[in-house]
Amino acid sequence: MASLSAADMAYVTDLVYRESAIVLEAGKEYLVETRLARIVRDEGLASIGDLVTRLRGSSATALHGAVVEAMTTNETSFFRDAxxxxxxxxxxxxxxxxxxxxxxxxxxxxxxxxxxxxxxxxxxxxxxxxxxxxxxxxxxxxxxxxxxxxxxxxxxxxxxxxxxxxxxxxxxxxxxxxxxxxxxxxxxxxxxxxxxxxxxxxxxxxxxxxxxxxxxxxxxxxxxxxxxxxxxxxxxxxxxxxxxxxxxxxxxxxxxxxxxxxxxxxxxxxxxxxxxxxxxxxxxxxxxxxxxxxx
Ligand SMILES: C[S@@+](CC[C@H](N)C(=O)[O-])C[C@H]1O[C@@H](n2cnc3c(N)ncnc32)[C@H](O)[C@@H]1O
Missing domain, CATH: 3.40.50.150 (Vaccinia Virus protein VP39)
Incomplete structure (x- = not known):
């Protein structure tokens, strides 16, 4: 899969911050690519660049929501930290x-x-x-x-x-x-x-x-x-x-x-x-x- 361009990374960072306040720090391109790979596949797209192009074409769709959700870290456990x-x-x-x-x-x-x-x-x-x-x-x-x-x-x-x-x-x-x-x-x-x-x-x-x-x-x-x-x-x-x-x-x-x-x-x-x-x-x-x- 083609890797994430700086402009596309900036778009995803901005979207995620706007919708969740989660800060994606510089250098997290690999994390973004890994987390969004499943959405790229499920949408039948060829690359993460195509996914960002689709996101840019409209606003506040279910796809935008899915991208934000994919960037959350849901790590938890019962009685975590006791x-x-x-x-x-x-x-x-x-x-x-x-x-x-x-x-x-x-x-x-x-x-x-x-x-x-x-x-x-x-x-x-x-x-x-x-x-x-x-x-x-x-x-x-x-x-x-x-x-x-x-x-x-x-x-x-x-x-x-x-x-x-x-x-x-x-x-x-x-x-x-x-x-x-x-x-x-x-x-x-x-x-x-x-x-x-x-x-x-x-x-x-x-x-x-x-x-x-x-x-x-x-x-x-x-x-x-x-x-x-x-x-x-x-x-x-x-x-x-x-x-x-x-x-x-x-x-x-x-x-x-x-x-x-x-x-x-x-x-x-x-x-x-x-x-x-x-x-x-x-x-x-x-x-x-x-x-x-x-x-
Ligand atoms: C690492 S988990 C923590 C779960 C649990 N509190 C614990 O300590 O085990 C972080 C959770 O924060 C949620 N989260 C991130 N940004 C959020 C926001 N702006 N509003 C509500 N929940 C958010 C994520 O979806 C994720 O499930």
Missing amino acids: HPFDALRTDVLPALIERRASQRALSIWSAACSSGQEAYSIAMLLREHFPALAGWRLRIYGTDLSQAIVERAREGRYRGHEVNRGLPSAMLVKYFEQQGSDWVVRAPLRELCEFSRGNLLGTLPVPRALDVVFLRNVLIYFDLETRRTVLRRVRDLLAPDGWLALGGVETTLGIDESWHRVALGRSSFYRPSAEPAAVAAGARVSPWPAQRDRA
């Missing part, structure tokens, strides 16, 4: 259960949920360790930019190698049903989770006053300004006494100073500061992007 889930169990949920005793409701958001393992891990943790929550209204929202990955999450069907990563075998047999060589999430877990498409820079189908947000391993794909915008949007959706988990290499520090970090065992969570610096200074920046709403 420590945030430990802290959720030992500190975050016990504190929230005490504070929400009169409402008897908890809402948790797995933002950029990929194929759903993070949301289902949280659901297992609730069911496994918090019998006191029986009778509470519990909702775990999972959203992701990619429609295809959201459908996978909703289906809750996993291959052997996926359930073999991070999922204790006792939980596998308790919460999943084997269907051929796949494992499918059972109803008691599935009914806690609700998956929808949602761009972190666009319309987000989640309620306000969320208790916990897992926003892990997605800020790394964004530039500084987008990270700041996303963190402010999340802060607006989180309850003032809510909790935010980021990925192991992600932080709010130096990006949005309206959070404070709380060390919990071997992980950290972030909480909205009572008086965000920008608000105190009377100069709060709108968390909503000025550019057109991304779908």
Whole structure:
């Protein structure tokens, strides 16, 4: 297949940034070629150059969406990185259960949920360790930019190698049903989770006053300004006494100073500061992007 010209690379980089805020750095031509090869083949095109020519000929088609989705990295696993889930169990949920005793409701958001393992891990943790929550209204929202990955999450069907990563075998047999060589999430877990498409820079189908947000391993794909915008949007959706988990290499520090970090065992969570610096200074920046709403 002919390789990607500089102009075509610039077109793809711009498209992906506009639609997802993902930054494709210079030198990623090989990644773009590899990720788009299947689309070139499926469309019956001869080269990636032909694909870009077709994209340039129209705007906002399903093909544009497919190209953006192909450039997302959907790497995930059950109980990924373990420590945030430990802290959720030992500190975050016990504190929230005490504070929400009169409402008897908890809402948790797995933002950029990929194929759903993070949301289902949280659901297992609730069911496994918090019998006191029986009778509470519990909702775990999972959203992701990619429609295809959201459908996978909703289906809750996993291959052997996926359930073999991070999922204790006792939980596998308790919460999943084997269907051929796949494992499918059972109803008691599935009914806690609700998956929808949602761009972190666009319309987000989640309620306000969320208790916990897992926003892990997605800020790394964004530039500084987008990270700041996303963190402010999340802060607006989180309850003032809510909790935010980021990925192991992600932080709010130096990006949005309206959070404070709380060390919990071997992980950290972030909480909205009572008086965000920008608000105190009377100069709060709108968390909503000025550019057109991304779908
Ligand atoms: C590496 S996965 C992280 C999955 C999970 N949070 C975890 O830590 O295991 C990153 C996910 O972010 C999603 N993503 C990228 N840009 C996004 C955006 N602008 N809005 C919503 N999701 C986005 C991708 O589709 C991908 O599924």
